[in-house]
Amino acid sequence: MKRYLIAGLLVWLPLAVTIFVLQAVLGLLDGMFVWLLDSTQIVVPAAAHSTIATLRRIPGLGVVVMLLGLLLTGMFATNMVGQWALRKGHRLLNKIPIVKQIYSSVKQVSDTLFSSSGNAFREAVLVEYPRPGAWTIAFVTGKPGGEAAEHLSGDYLSVYVPTTPNPTSGFFLMVSRADVIALQMSVDDALKYVISMGVVAPSLPRSRGPAAVRR
Known part of the structure; x- marks a missing residue:
């Protein structure tokens, strides 16, 4: 009986988590669409309010529109006119008190994480943490900068050590490159390894064995 229950759990748990995440994302998009419709009611004529109410009742329309x-x-x-307009908008937002601190911080993080020209979360490595002799998977996020870099002599890396099984929280470390072991596994495979608590281990690359991994 126990074996059958576990087998059923392994079938339904990934599906349930996938549906939950999709529902959360779709709910967020629908919520943004409803907020936009509510905002337009302030500026549009009263005769158009019934049309807006009808649009709110159409299932899935918010996701498609967003x-x-x-x-x-x-x-x-991505075109020249749009980039010029965005630069003007960035300058305007950076001149508004309080708004500029929030906007600039979020923009810097999002540009670093999602920009195709950035290096964040594009390499998985092994680091000794939380004590010598204990190793964990981390993700390279760049190099130390600012005042912190001035106090570090040598070649250092900024790494993010995710927690298990929730990788959205973790620890930020600055470690010497000599103390880091580069991995061939992709970031996706490394995340699966972390989230599964080591149960889902990535396959060893055929091109190189463990002895060829750089230290």
């Missing part, structure tokens, strides 16, 4: 909006925004942001 995805289309993201697509159009991306197309606008």
Whole structure:
């Protein structure tokens, strides 16, 4: 009986978590769409309020509209006119008190994480943590900068050590490159390894064995 229960759990648990995450994302997109509709009611004539109420009742319309909006925004942001307009908008937001601290911080983090030209979370490594002799998987996020870099002599890396099984929380470390072992596994495989608490181990690359990994 116990074996059957575990086998059933292994079938349904990934599906349930996937549905939960998708529902959360879709709910967020729908919520943004409803907020936009509510905002438009302030400026549109009262005769159009019934049309807006009808749009709110159409299932899935919010997701389609928000995805289309993201697509159009991306197309606008990648051309010359869009980049000029975004630069003007950035300068304006950076002049508003309180807003500039929040906006600049979030923009810097998002640009670092999601920019195709950045290096954040593009390499998985092994580091000794939380004590010598104990190793864990970490992700390279760049190099130390600012005042912290001035106090570190030598070649150092900034790494993020995720917690298990929730990788969204973790620890930020600055470690010497000589104390880091580079891994061939992809970031996706490394995340699966962390989230599964070591149960789902990535396969060893055929091109290189463990002896060839750089230290």
